[in-house]
Amino acid sequence: MTRAPSSQTPRRFPQWSGAAETGRVTALLRKEAVGGILLVVAAAVAIIWANSPASEAYFTLRDLRIGYEPWHLELSLGAWASDGLLAIFFFLVGLELKREVVAGDLRRFGTAIVPITAAVGGVVVPALIYTAIVWQQPSLREGWAIPTATDIAFAVAVLALIGSHLPSPLRVFLLTLAVVDDLIAIVIIAVFYTADIELVPLLIAVAVIALYGALAQRYRAFFREKVFAAWLILLPIGFIAWAFLHASGIHATIAGVALAFTIPVRPSRKDPNPSTGPGLAEEFEHRFRPLSAGLAVPIFAFFAAGVAVGGIDGVMRAATDPVTIGIVVALVLGKPVGIVLSVRLLTLAPKAKLDSALRWIDLIGVGLLAGIGFTVSLLIAELSFGADSPHGDDAKIAIMIASLLASLLASSILIARNRRYRAISLAEQIDEDQDGTPDIYQEPQQHK
Numbered sequence: 274m275t276r277a278p279s280s281q282t283p284r285r286f287p288q289w290s291g292a293a294e295t296g297r298v299t300a301l302l303r304k305e306a307v308g309g310i311l312l313v314v315a316a317a318v319a320i321i322w323a324n325s326p327a328s329e330a331y332f333t334l335r336d337l338r339i340g341y342e343p344w345h346l347e348l349s350l351g352a353w354a355s356d357g358l359l360a361i362f363f364f365l366v367g368l369e370l371k372r373e374v375v376a377g378d379l380r381r382f383g384t385a386i387v388p389i390t391a392a393v394g395g396v397v398v399p400a401l402i403y404t405a406i407v408w409q410q411p412s413l414r415e416g417w418a419i420p421t422a423t424d425i426a427f428a429v430a431v432l433a434l435i436g437s438h439l440p441s442p443l444r445v446f447l448l449t450l451a452v453v454d455d456l457i458a459i460v461i462i463a464v465f466y467t468a469d470i471e472l473v474p475l476l477i478a479v480a481v482i483a484l485y486g487a488l489a490q491r492y493r494a495f496f497r498e499k500v501f502a503a504w505l506i507l508l509p510i511g512f513i514a515w516a517f518l519h520a521s522g523i524h525a526t527i528a529g530v531a532l533a534f535t536i537p538v539r540p541s542r543k544d545p546n547p548s549t550g551p552g553l554a555e556e557f558e559h560r561f562r563p564l565s566a567g568l569a570v571p572i573f574a575f576f577a578a579g580v581a582v583g584g585i586d587g588v589m590r591a592a593t594d595p596v597t598i599g600i601v602v603a604l605v606l607g608k609p610v611g612i613v614l615s616v617r618l619l620t621l622a623p624k625a626k627l628d629s630a631l632r633w634i635d636l637i638g639v640g641l642l643a644g645i646g647f648t649v650s651l652l653i654a655e656l657s658f659g660a661d662s663p664h665g666d667d668a669k670i671a672i673m674i675a676s677l678l679a680s681l682l683a684s685s686i687l688i689a690r691n692r693r694y695r696a697i698s699l700a701e702q703i704d705e706d707q708d709g710t711p712d713i714y715q716e717p718q719q720h721k
Contacts (some may be wrong), residue, residue, distance in 0.1 A: 286561035299367075300561075308566025309430025312647065316673065318417025319579035325541070328581055335576050345520055351576040355652055358569040360515055360529035362648065364567045366455045367533025368554045375538040377680030378449050378553075387616060388446055392453035395643055396421040399607030406599035413596055416657040418461045419668055420603035422649035424676070425451035426566060428642040431680045437687045438694035439639075440631070447639050452610070458649045462524050465658040468523045478517035485510045486535025492539050493553040503557065524656070570648055577651040578673065580666045591667045596658075600671035604650075605678045637688035644679035647672060686697070 322331040339353070340346040346355065373379040378388070399420040407413035425448060432439055439447075485507060489496060496502050511532050538554045552701050582588055613636050620627060627633065641672035650672045658665035687694075 301558075303429075303433075304562055305426045306429045306433035306438070308562075308570060309426035309428070310424055310433075311567060312424075312572045312574050313430065315575040316578035316647075320673070322579050323579035324534050331579055332581075334580060343478045344516065346516065347512055354569075354573040354576045355655060356519060356525040357515070359648075359652060360526045361561065361569040362531045362573070363459065363526045363529035364511075365529075365562055366452070366459070367530035368536060368558050370452050370530075371449070371534055371536070372538050372552075372554050372558075373429070373449060373452050374718065378445060379453070382696050384595070385449075387448035389453050390615045390619060391446075391612045392450050392457060392522075394459050394611035395423070395450070395454060395640070397609050398611030399603035399612070402607040403599040403603040403647050406602065407595045409427045410595060413664060416596055416600070416654065416664070416668055418458070418465065419650050419653045419657060420456070420600050420646060420655065420675070421461065422646040423451045423454040423608075423643040424645050424647035424649065426570065427676060427680075428645045430643070431642065431684060433646050435684045435688055435691075436569060438693055438698040440694055440697045443631070443635060443639055447642060450639075450643060451547070452698060455649065456641070458653070459527065459530050462653065462656065463527050467523050471520060471539060475516045475521035475523065478514050478617075481510060481514040481517060482528070482531050482535065485514060485532055487537050489553060492542070497540075497556045503560070526652070539713045541699075574651070576646065577655065578668045578669060580668070590663075591670050594664065594667040596721065597667045597671040597674075600650075600668060601675045602647050604644045604672070605682070606673035607639070607678070608644035608646070609637050612640040612643055613637055625719055633689060634691075636684060638683050639684035639692065641679050641686065644683075646678045647676050 280473075323329075333448060335351040336349045340348050375418065378384040394548050400417045402412060403420050404417050407416070426448065428451070474685050488510070489507065496507065511528070513529040518528040518531075533554075534552045536557060540552050540554045556594060559699055565625075582591070587612070613633065616636060617633070627636075654665055654668035654672060657669060
């Protein structure tokens with residue numbers, strides 16, 4: 274094991290986080306893996322049902338409209354899933370993002386620069402590849418943002434299925450990259466997929482979100498200790514904010530992120546043990562992640578992934594659609610190229626160097642995992658072309674094909690490297706001084 278680098282020693286990356294942060298990320302990814310498996314199962318059921326003799330029942334169910342029309346909330350079940358249930362998913366994304374910025378790896382420039390740069394590269398390159406492929410058809414350029422997303426739940430489900438011992442720094446890097454990726458996707462949805470804005474509902478939504486945040490900040494200890502308080506008080510206020518944001522013309526899932534940003538990360542000083550207890554953001558994450566991963570996202574996938582392929586003719590049409598080609602190439606090739614190339618550029622700096630325990634093929638494997646752009650990509654596909662557009666259906670088919678290809682390619686690399694990962698994993702557990710904390714977390718560098 275090596276000592277911490279001096280100011281003249283090149284900074285190695287990915288860097289090791291502390292033992293507590295690594296444990297938190299490991300537990301979080303374990304939950305995401307379960308959610309990812311449910312996501313895949315729900316999507317598979319939708320595809321099979323939509324192409325079965327009972328397909329009419331599926332589309333009738335998806336298009337069934339419920340809700341209160343005077344409030345502009347009479348929506349189809351598919352729309353309720355994408356606009357409503359997915360807001361829960363984005364609420365969790367917002368919580369994780371704020372926690373990373375306030376207390377995680379994004380709070381320091383040295384640990385934030387690599388995943389941020391990688392995420393930007395993993396957004397820009399796929400968008401450019403897709404745009405170049407569909408450039409001759411201007412109406413298809415609307416889908417440029419479809420291949421920019423990363424589905425962390427699907428990605429870690431792949432890791433769980435193949436039994437990869439991916440080193441902790443790479444797992445943290447993947448999660449942090451996906452969090453930044455989600456932030457970029459949120460900005461893209463808010464800026465590029467909002468047409469007309471109704472000012473009055475927007476101002477009311479902002480006021481309600483401010484009230485939500487004030488209550489969460491003022492009574493953080495109360496909401497942390499009382500399990501049902503958030504359901505009885507904050508949830509109705511959050512729903513009102515969501516409804517007004519929906520009426521404003523901004524995609525309603527943004528409400529989930531805005532509400533999450535108001536939740537405090539650190540415990541209150543008035544708490545009995547403010548230095549050791551979890552903050553309200555972490556507490557909410559524990560409570561609501563099962564709802565997001567086990568219910569909201571699988572239901573969204575069930576309604577979004579059901580595409581009638583239409584037999585051989587439909588397959589041929591989808592295969593030759595520039596949208597399909599653009600998305601598949603952008604996700605499977607563009608994502609890893611963008612991520613690895615952007616990180617490689619960082620190594621040109623005199624004080625940055627890939628850790629000697631890893632190889633560039635490891636980052637390529639992680640980059641391919643990031644090419645699994647399922648949940649948010651499906652959402653952006655609907656926003657780009659509409660639920661009933663043939664290009665929208667082709668985009669969804671392309672997303673599923675690309676996610677499958679990226680999974681297989683990533684698995685082939687990570688399985689081949691698993692022996693090396695297992696050795697690194699064993700090194701992570703060494704505790705020579707027997708103080709309860711592995712030695713690797715007490716010195717910044719990895720085993721050579």
